Amino acid sequence: MVPMTDSSTPNSPTPENARAALTAQMPFVKDALTELVAFRSVHSTPGLEQDNADAAAWVVNAFRTVGVPVEPHVTSDGSTAVIGLREPAAGYPTILLYSHFDVQPASDVENWTSSPWELTERDGRWYGRGAADCKGHVVMHLAVLRALGELTATYPDLAKVGVRVVVEGSEERGGYGLEDLLASSPDLFAADVFLIADSGNDAIGVPAIGTALRGTAPVTVTVETLNQPMHSGQYGGAAPDALLSLIKLLATLHDDDGLVAVDGLDSDARWEGRGPDAATFRADAGVLDGVDILGQAQGLNPNDLTVARPSITVTGLDSLSVADAVNAVVARAAAHVSLRVPPGMDATTAQDALVTHLENHVPQHARMSIARDTLASPFLADITGPALARLTRALADAYGAPDTAEIGSGGSIPLCNALLAQFPDAELGLFGIEEPGCRIHSADESVSPSEIAAMGTAELLFLARTAAEVAAKQ
Structure with missing residues (x-):
């Protein structure tokens, strides 16, 4: 690995040059994104195998076209990861560019304004x-x-930086396919700096770098009361209702103020970094008029609850839909309970606390089973290294801002911890094009082209300045 320190970079593009170079790429960006979005690449969904395969093939061809000799790698969860390396020149570092081509489902098509x-x-x-x-x-x-390729004619040293590409195929709904590949074939991931492009800013036009991610420790809880649904007129009132029992159980997870009420998950942590105030959070989240934001009565800021403390959300419920309601006592109901784990809290310990709580609150007239889902540890970034200092400066310069904000996220990217565990001398930067208006994981997900251009400018500046710095020392 190549140590890097900051210095002046006279032989690299200016922010204006980089911005113009990315602006010229925006027609390509729109055309390419149009093609890639068309693939219904939801991993592990029966019937979408060809979409996932075609999306992976598209990614392979696209990166080979820009000069990175990538190859497809089938991982242990059945997904395809696209990985390759454009070798560095002697003495130059390798920068890993990460992203993923798989997506969340879009089963709620009726809530989308367009396809x-x-x-x-x-x-x-x-x-x-x-x-x-x-x-x-x-x-x-x-x-x-x-x-970068077009600017190389003017700045030939740009071609000397090594570029490793890792594009995952199961980040959203997979297991540990990519992490298993990292463990078995670490050479595929070796780099001096990992640029993880799967995050974003608190607001459009405000550059940010991620410093904290919550982990996940979800479970699926199932409640059963009868062999089969029974006529509610003939049996209702005496036959125990599984859905009502599940509702009662789930209600014990929070107190009357909506805050987590699970022994072992209590926390008084506060978020010290940048974050939205209550009014901004209300607008970003689309909180309805007359509905309070959780924690306000206790003097908590939104990011105290979305970054610094654990949270519990019911993200899925199995029972009859209202449209299909029949006059029957429900025999079985299940819920997917998503537990987010903040930095400083162990994911296994947190999941144990949740399971113990559920076991201690089984409704009297019901039978319960719990399935533990895949864990992901929280992540706390170290941005004090020279490469991350260069990245934060590039972000600020790309946006024309005086500095780059440090923000936390409630999301989870298990790969971050795994990469740094395998390569402890490397640096890792978490950034991206997502901002509150994107509505990721929801209907009408969107992106601002200006954020793609600005973040791309920052990444270009970082690569160029890294090359110029090494060249100046040779």
């Missing part, structure tokens, strides 16, 4: 599943590499 699988422009934004998370990052990397 989730067709990139659609409205009011200056591009709509489609994965437009922001994370296909927009895939095409951003491609645009940066195209721009």
